[in-house]
Amino acid sequence: MTTEQTIRSLDDPDLFVETPGTIYDAIPPLPPRTEREAEFYTMRDGEMLINLGPQHPSTHGVLRVVLKIDGERVVDLDPVLGYLHRGVEKICENGDWHHAISNCDPLEYIAAMFSEAMPVMVAEKLLDLEVPHRAEYIRVLAWELNRISSHALFVGWLALDLGGLTPILYGFIERDEIVEMLAALTGQRLLFNYLRIGGVNGDLNHDFLSRLGDWMGNALKRIEEQQKLLNSNEIFVARTRGLGVIDRDMARRTLLSGPVLRATGIPYDVRRAHPYSVYPELEFTIPTREEGDSYARYLLHLDEIKQSIHIIDQVLHRMPDGPVMAKVPRLMRIPPGRAYVSVESPRGQYSAYGMSDGSDQPFRLRIHDPSFFNLQAVGLLMPGNLVADTMAIMASLDPIMGGIDK
Amino acid sequence: MGIGRSAISVPPFPSASEPQPSQRSSATDTALKRRLQERLGPQLLGAVTARQDTTEIRIGPTDVARVMTLLHDDPEFRFLILSDLCGVDTGSVMQVVYHLWSDATPDWLRVIVDGLPRDDPRAPSVTFLWNGAEWAEREAYDMFGIIFEGNRDLRRIYMPPDYQSFPLRKDFLLADDAARSPGQGVRHMEQTFQPAEYRRTEVLRQGLGSDAGQMAPGLQTAELASGEDPAR
Numbered sequence: 001m002t003t004e005q006t007i008r009s010l011d012d013p014d015l016f017v018e019t020p021g022t023i024y025d026a027i028p029p030l031p032p033r034t035e036r037e038a039e040f041y042t043m044r045d046g047e048m049l050i051n052l053g054p055q056h057p058s059t060h061g062v063l064r065v066v067l068k069i070d071g072e073r074v075v076d077l078d079p080v081l082g083y084l085h086r087g088v089e090k091i092c093e094n095g096d097w098h099h100a101i102s103n104c105d106p107l108e109y110i111a112a113m114f115s116e117a118m119p120v121m122v123a124e125k126l127l128d129l130e131v132p133h134r135a136e137y138i139r140v141l142a143w144e145l146n147r148i149s150s151h152a153l154f155v156g157w158l159a160l161d162l163g164g165l166t167p168i169l170y171g172f173i174e175r176d177e178i179v180e181m182l183a184a185l186t187g188q189r190l191l192f193n194y195l196r197i198g199g200v201n202g203d204l205n206h207d208f209l210s211r212l213g214d215w216m217g218n219a220l221k222r223i224e225e226q227q228k229l230l231n232s233n234e235i236f237v238a239r240t241r242g243l244g245v246i247d248r249d250m251a252r253r254t255l256l257s258g259p260v261l262r263a264t265g266i267p268y269d270v271r272r273a274h275p276y277s278v279y280p281e282l283e284f285t286i287p288t289r290e291e292g293d294s295y296a297r298y299l300l301h302l303d304e305i306k307q308s309i310h311i312i313d314q315v316l317h318r319m320p321d322g323p324v325m326a327k328v329p330r331l332m333r334i335p336p337g338r339a340y341v342s343v344e345s346p347r348g349q350y351s352a353y354g355m356s357d358g359s360d361q362p363f364r365l366r367i368h369d370p371s372f373f374n375l376q377a378v379g380l381l382m383p384g385n386l387v388a389d390t391m392a393i394m395a396s397l398d399p400i401m402g403g404i405d406k
Numbered sequence: 407m408g409i410g411r412s413a414i415s416v417p418p419f420p421s422a423s424e425p426q427p428s429q430r431s432s433a434t435d436t437a438l439k440r441r442l443q444e445r446l447g448p449q450l451l452g453a454v455t456a457r458q459d460t461t462e463i464r465i466g467p468t469d470v471a472r473v474m475t476l477l478h479d480d481p482e483f484r485f486l487i488l489s490d491l492c493g494v495d496t497g498s499v500m501q502v503v504y505h506l507w508s509d510a511t512p513d514w515l516r517v518i519v520d521g522l523p524r525d526d527p528r529a530p531s532v533t534f535l536w537n538g539a540e541w542a543e544r545e546a547y548d549m550f551g552i553i554f555e556g557n558r559d560l561r562r563i564y565m566p567p568d569y570q571s572f573p574l575r576k577d578f579l580l581a582d583d584a585a586r587s588p589g590q591g592v593r594h595m596e597q598t599f600q601p602a603e604y605r606r607t608e609v610l611r612q613g614l615g616s617d618a619g620q621m622a623p624g625l626q627t628a629e630l631a632s633g634e635d636p637a638r
Binding site for chain 1: 459486535536537542549560563566574
């Protein structure tokens with residue numbers, strides 16, 4: 001491949017002015033830059049390209065996908081990323097470690113408690129810092145609440161992309177209660193900025209606990225109601241069962257993680273595979289399914305919500321007393337070294353690799369987002385399916401563009 | 407402030423099978439360290455190191471395919487899951503860093519492909535083992551310009567196709583950055599950070615004026631007093 005060759009940006013408006021024909025003529029960048037691109041843009045009889053996104057409501061953000069279709073069937077596709085790229089890793093390198101917390105927040109904006117944990121846990125590992133026990137329990141509480149709010153929205157989204165409008169309303173009821181609860185705890189509804197190097201920003205308060213108590217009383221009952229709404233819905237089941245099947249070995253080789261991987265039968269969950277925080281002290285199971293299709297992914301999300309409620313129950317009963325912050329200076333230089341941390345986010349393994357050169361700024365902070373890798377599976381799952389089913393497949397992978405584009 | 411059982415009423419949770427908490431510990435796995443040293447001895451650059459829950463090895467770019475295949479296929483190692491793949495610019499060389507997970511050890515294994523020259527960094531692709539590494543390698547190419555030989559779709563993934571620079575390289579400085587002025591020069595992982603007070607006194611001691619922005623590059627190249635390389 002040649003890097004020196006100047007290729008005009010597809011965003012360049014002059015390209016369309018100078019190029020005779022329609023906008024679709026400009027989709028294949030010429031000449032092809034790689035072997036794969038040449039293969040994709042070689043058209044056979046009856047095939048055509050259509051452009052999906054980047055401003056399509058069912059792409060869950062600003063994802064653009066070039067679909068190669070033959071009639072109603074998708075033959076191949078080429079996802080185009082980068083519409084939301086902000087260069088978070090570079091920004092983190094140029095601010096100090098505390099700035100990195102709020103910079104990493106909007107990566108996984110549906111469950112920000114996980115992405116903001118990354119710089120915090122890397123810095124703690126480099127400092128060899130022991131976080132107070134109570135702070136760890138509060139973190140687990142916040143993580144699991146955030147996981148439920150994210151999963152509740154997933155179920156609604158999946159149904160919405162299949163044309164069912166009701167479940168997302170129920171999903172948002174659930175999510176709104178949790179988000180308000182976390183707002184009482186952290187002061188923010190979505191981008192919490194709650195975790196700190198050495199603990200959390202504040203102790204549990206009465207407002208949070210009373211909201212949590214009200215919600216916990218009905219949570220399981222409401223999940224079961226939601227289950228009844230969709231599990232026995234003939235259209236929903238017909239459109240998700242057997243769709244987007246991925247087998248076990250391929251899932252592992254495609255670096256999938258989270259519910260997408262566990263729906264194929266691999267019980268890989270970082271909370272058990274490489275325990276962190278206080279998860280070794282808690283009892284919970286890792287639900288798995290064997291089918292590996294969209295329906296299995298949906299059922300797995302419901303099972304995980306139940307496990308999260310189980311964890312929250314234990315955390316509340318075992319919550320120890322004590323401080324919520326370790327004694328750390330406000331301005332600190334992190335000792336030189338390298339550290340790798342990993343947590344299980346609602347979408348899979350969220351991990352970070354941090355390097356410090358002894359200054360107060362990260363030398364390098366690599367954020368590994370599970371959505372980025374899970375989205376790769378669309379290239380394997382979509383070919384051969386109907387165009388209308390691409391939405392169901394994409395929604396069942398649950399991508400969040402904030403983390404994918406970084 | 408503990409939370410009493412009376413404060414919150416929770417319905418009993420229906421759990422079919424009570425699982426046992428994991429028995430894995432976060433201590434360093436010395437057996438893994440020994441096995442790696444035995445099996446990969448000639449290919450390793452330096453000794454196997456371990457800190458906290460991570461075991462680390464360094465290899466050269468020519469050994470990537472052989473070492474990764476061994477780690478993946480060998481029943482002793484079984485590193486089946488590639489947790490992460492990323493590029494790193496240490497300021498003087500490029501690296502590709504892999505993090506692997508195996509059910510045979512409680513440790514993460516970090517494989518650092520070290521010593522890629524900054525003007526032409528090339529490393530073999532691992533897409534023959536994990537096809538999902540394709541996008542991670544595209545990202546490393548986009549951000550650092552590392553060319554992965556064998557990746558069949560190595561083009562930019564975030565930046566536009568006509569973009570010429572590699573943004574995460576250490577010599578790519580942000581123009582509007584208030585925290586670090588371009589005059590401070592490039593940060594090197596091999597050289598520890600000199601506090602601002604030290605720089606200021608150095609400048610005064612050498613009688614070279616007070617423009618710290620111009621002076622800093624020369625001062626930053628000063629070697630560590632102990633001679634120890636923190637990146638190692």
